[in-house]
Amino acid sequence: MSSDSFDIEKIAFLARLKLTEDEQTRLGRQFEGILQHIDQLNRLDTENVEPTSHVLPLQNVFREDEVKTIFEDGKYLPLAPRQDKDHYEVPQII
Amino acid sequence: MHQPTITQAKHQLLEKKYSAVELLDAVYKRIDAVDGKVKAYIHLTRDLAHQQAEEADKKLAAGEDAPLLGVPIALKDLICMKDTHTTCASHILENFVSPYDATVVKRLKEAGAVLIGKTNMDEFAMGSSNENSYFHVTKNPWDLNRVPGGSSGGSGAAVAANECMGALGSDTGGSIRQPAAFCGITGLKPTYGRVSRFGLVAFASSFDQIGPMTKTAEDAAILMNVIGGHDPMDSTSANVPLPDFTAALSKDVKGLKVGIPKEYFGKGLDSDVEKAVQEAIKTLESMGMQAVEVSLPHTEYAVATYYILACAEASANLSRYDGVKYGYRSKHADNLMDMYTNTREEGFGEEVKRRILLGTFVLSSGYYDAYYLKGQKARTLIKQDFEEAYKKCDVMAGPIAPVPAFKLGEKLDDPLQMYLSDIFTISANLAGIPAMSIPCGQSKDNLPIGLQLMGKHFDEETLLNVAHRYQHTTDHHLNHPTL
Numbered sequence: 001m002s003s004d005s006f007d008i009e010k011i012a013f014l015a016r017l018k019l020t021e022d023e024q025t026r027l028g029r030q031f032e033g034i035l036q037h038i039d040q041l042n043r044l045d046t047e048n049v050e051p052t053s054h055v056l057p058l059q060n061v062f063r064e065d066e067v068k069t070i071f072e073d074g075k076y077l078p079l080a081p082r083q084d085k086d087h088y089e090v091p092q093i094i
Numbered sequence: 095m096h097q098p099t100i101t102q103a104k105h106q107l108l109e110k111k112y113s114a115v116e117l118l119d120a121v122y123k124r125i126d127a128v129d130g131k132v133k134a135y136i137h138l139t140r141d142l143a144h145q146q147a148e149e150a151d152k153k154l155a156a157g158e159d160a161p162l163l164g165v166p167i168a169l170k171d172l173i174c175m176k177d178t179h180t181t182c183a184s185h186i187l188e189n190f191v192s193p194y195d196a197t198v199v200k201r202l203k204e205a206g207a208v209l210i211g212k213t214n215m216d217e218f219a220m221g222s223s224n225e226n227s228y229f230h231v232t233k234n235p236w237d238l239n240r241v242p243g244g245s246s247g248g249s250g251a252a253v254a255a256n257e258c259m260g261a262l263g264s265d266t267g268g269s270i271r272q273p274a275a276f277c278g279i280t281g282l283k284p285t286y287g288r289v290s291r292f293g294l295v296a297f298a299s300s301f302d303q304i305g306p307m308t309k310t311a312e313d314a315a316i317l318m319n320v321i322g323g324h325d326p327m328d329s330t331s332a333n334v335p336l337p338d339f340t341a342a343l344s345k346d347v348k349g350l351k352v353g354i355p356k357e358y359f360g361k362g363l364d365s366d367v368e369k370a371v372q373e374a375i376k377t378l379e380s381m382g383m384q385a386v387e388v389s390l391p392h393t394e395y396a397v398a399t400y401y402i403l404a405c406a407e408a409s410a411n412l413s414r415y416d417g418v419k420y421g422y423r424s425k426h427a428d429n430l431m432d433m434y435t436n437t438r439e440e441g442f443g444e445e446v447k448r449r450i451l452l453g454t455f456v457l458s459s460g461y462y463d464a465y466y467l468k469g470q471k472a473r474t475l476i477k478q479d480f481e482e483a484y485k486k487c488d489v490m491a492g493p494i495a496p497v498p499a500f501k502l503g504e505k506l507d508d509p510l511q512m513y514l515s516d517i518f519t520i521s522a523n524l525a526g527i528p529a530m531s532i533p534c535g536q537s538k539d540n541l542p543i544g545l546q547l548m549g550k551h552f553d554e555e556t557l558l559n560v561a562h563r564y565q566h567t568t569d570h571h572l573n574h575p576t577l
Contacts, residue, residue, distance in 0.1 A: 006455060015409060015454040016416070017447055018435035027448060033510045034452065038398045041468050044475065051470030052477055054300050054330075055526030056287050061329040075193040081423035088418055093430050 006031050100165050100259045100313040107154060107164045114150035114164030118143055118208055121166045125211075125257045128577045133232050134242075134252035136171045137179050138211040146208040153206065161320050163206030168261040170249050171212035172219060173304065174293040175199045182295050183227035184217045186415050186422045186441030196293020197328065198262060198304055198321045205320040210258055213248030217443045218412065219269055219297045221245050222512050223505065226445045231502065234276060235575040236541055240499040243273030249307045250277035255577060260308040260317055264294060266301045267400055268494070268519025271531040274307055275494035275544020278533045278573055280561065281307045282314045285552045286526035287332030289318075290325030298407035299330070301400075301523040310571055311532065311561035315339035318554060334552055342555035343562040348382030350560065353487030357393040358518055364497040370535030370543040371493045374564070378491060381563055388483040388490065392475045393521060397513055399476060400520040402456050402469030409453025415441060448509060473524050480525040484550050489560055493518055494544035498537045518546060528554045532561045533570040542573065 008028045012019045019027065082089040098106060107114060122140065129135055143166070150164035169175060172182045174192035176199075181187045195203070202209060216226035224232040224247030232247045234240040235255040242251040246263030250273030253261050263270040265283035274281025282305045289304045296302065306317035316339075323336040354375060359368060379385050417423035417437035424436035442450070456465035483490065495515060505512040522529035527548055534545035545564075549557040565571050 008451070011451050011455045011458065014458060015450045016413075016431075016434045016438055017442075017450065018432075018439040019447070020439075023444070023447070027444075027451065030448065030509055031452070031455075034401070034513070037510055037514075038402060038465070041395060041398050041402075041472055044392075044395060044468075044472055046468060046471035046475070049471040049474050051467055052473040053470060055477065055524075056330070056332060058330060061326075063326070071194060076419075079190065079193065079420040081417060081421070090418055091427055091429050091433050 006035060097256060098259065099309045100162070100316055101310070103165050103259050104163070108159070114147040114154065114208060115144070117164060118147040118166055118210070121210060121258060128255050129257060131233065131238055131577060132235050132251050132255045132257070133230050134213055134248045134255060134257055135168070135211045136181060136183065136214050136229055136248070139175070139178055139209060142178065143208050143210045146203070150206050150208060160204070160206035161316060162202065165207055165259050166210045167202060167207045168211055168213050168249060168252050168258040169199065169209060170215055170246050170261065170263045172215060172264060172295040173199060173262060174295070175209060179212065180295065181212070182218050183215045183229055184442065184446070185228045188228070188422060190421055194293065197290035197325045199293065201320050213246070213252050213261060215248055216245035217446050218295070218408070219245040219264055219266055220408070220445050220449055222268070222272060222515055223500070224248065225502065225506055226443055228443055234499045235577055236278065237499065237539070240501055240541070241276065243276035243499060245269040246307060247273045250274055250279060250281070253277065253279045253307050253309060254575060256574070260306060260313050262304055262317070262321070263307045264302055264304050265523065266297050266404060267523050268516045270305045270307060271494050271519050271529060271544065271546060272516065274531040275542065276499040278542025278575070279307060279309060280311050280314050280530065280532050280571060281305065282318065282530040282554065282557070283522060283528060284318065284322065284554055285332070285528045287330055288528070288552065288554065289321050290328040290331045292325055292327035296411040298404035299411060300407060301404055311558050311565055312340070312343055314530070315343055315558045315562070318558070332552070337555055339555060339558055342559050345559050346382070347560055347563050350383045350489065350556070351487040352378050352383045352385050353388035353483050353490040354385055355388050355390045355393070355483065355490055355492055357390050358492035362496050363493060366537040367493050367495070367497060367543050371491070371545055374534035374545045375491055377564065377567060378560070381567055383560070386487055388486055390479040390483060390521065392472070392479050393517070395472050396476055396521045396524060397517055399469050399472040400524060401452065401513060402465050403473060405449045405453035406457050406466050407453070409450045409457065412446070412450055445509070476521055477525045480521070480527060488550070489556055490548040492546050494531045494546045495519070498539070498541035498543055522548055527551055528557055530557050530561060532564060533573065535570055536573065
């Protein structure tokens with residue numbers, strides 16, 4: 001692990017963020033410090049340690065596949081910044 | 095009239111000393127008088143609250159009762175309440191009106207609560223000072239030049255400034271407990287899975303938990319009875335029995351073992367905080383509890399582990415803000431990709447971007463094993479520390495934060511220092527255990543200091559029991575700021 005590997009332009013693209021030049025410089029500098037701190041985990045021997053993704057012994061939750069009205073009709077589309085009749089409207093894709 | 099606790103307000107409403115509408119009016123009068131200075135709220139829901147109070151009065155007149163009938167409660171602004179704004183203190187959700195109630199809101203309504211408004215917070219609950227709100231900065235009612243803590247700083251300040259009887263907050267890395275400590279109130283982060291997260295805007299889904307922020311442990315128990323319990327709408331909600339938390343309050347604590355994690359004392363701990371916490375431990379001993387030293391050897395790795403995992407989860411959760419179905423959309427976009435990137439660039443604040451970027455990095459191809467998987471393994475070690483420690487004790491006690499409330503702007507330019515201030519609260523979220531903050535003294539500058547009590551999984555009863563008995567023995571929780 002090394003904080004040198006942090007390519008902020010590439011990461012910003014993956015995260016769909018368009019950073020200003022000023023942000024790239026400032027955030028880039030901050031990440032150096034943060035990643036150096038994170039790198040202290042290298043001192044831990046985790047060779048035979050199982051990863052924890054969840055603290056509870058969760059199992060898949062199943063339910064009957066029944067049709068239910070959970071959300072009221074007509075309440076959701078109007079929340080969109082732009083909509084047209086019963087569709088969400090976005091800029092041209094192709 | 096605006097001074098009562100939830101417990102007192104309940105009695106006084108039943109005794110008809112005042113009506114629910116009169117109580118609500120008194121609370122809004124208090125808000126109108128002090129919130130210009132404190133700025134605890136983002137939105138007030140005056141009309142809806144008035145209807146709920148009138149409804150409560152009708153029920154009270156008919157001799158009905160419910161656990162919170164007529165009691166004014168505030169909600170952190172990332173908990174959805176139908177037909178009201180839920181902004182997460184973010185530009186990207188500034189105009190979002192929730193079409194449904196969170197499960198906790200549904201349960202509060204069923205319990206007769208009067209929901210008075212939505213409190214300020216760090217944007218998307220990311221922060222320890224409330225300075226990351228898009229709208230305004232909440233001030234600490236004890237010293238208006240200091241932070242109320244975060245991210246549930248608005249809820250903490252509202253309770254401390256008597257702008258509500260109690261509030262709900264959420265805690266991902268200390269966001270209930272640290273503002274509770276900074277504002278001198280009681281705050282409980284329940285066991286992961288104890289309270290439904292349905293309708294809570296997600297930050298880091300394997301950590302987030304809703305909990306009560308109140309003036310006393312007794313009030314926290316009343317709120318837990320209402321909001322706790324299994325919910326089919328949240329697949330991570332635990333299907334375990336919900337005890338009556340108020341019934342457990344008065345049990346004798348004699349003979350209970352309180353573990354003192356040695357890693358929580360030492361370098362970096364403010365001397366006033368250390369003195370107050372040590373004094374509190376002596377009080378617990380005087381109540382018949384037995385203090386034993388325990389060790390949480392991986393404490394120094396908690397902040398690094400947390401910021402890998404919580405940011406990874408945040409980067410995935412916040413990918414939904416794309417400007418399509420709800421929330422803000424940039425006006426500057428000719429194509430779809432520009433719409434995504436401009437919307438997110440303009441809609442998110444800097445701390446949120448920082449965490450999305452960090453999370454995206456640790457999950458990205460080539461770095462997943464070195465960071466994310468390593469973090470998950472470190473989480474196992476931290477969890478095992480607690481399992482070992484609880485073989486020797488029933489609860490643990492220590493500080494909430496290394497220092498009392500810091501000055502506004504003090505840590506704003508140094509995110510790592512801000513992250514490191516969460517060192518004592520983060521481990522409970524990594525391990526999923528319940529933990530709470532109760533006032534245990536004041537610093538030389540008259541700032542409140544919080545004692546952290548940590549419990550075993552699903553044993554909020556013992557935590558609330560110890561906290562209630564402590565508040566029976568001491569009067570730190572009765573201190574109020576002068577505004």
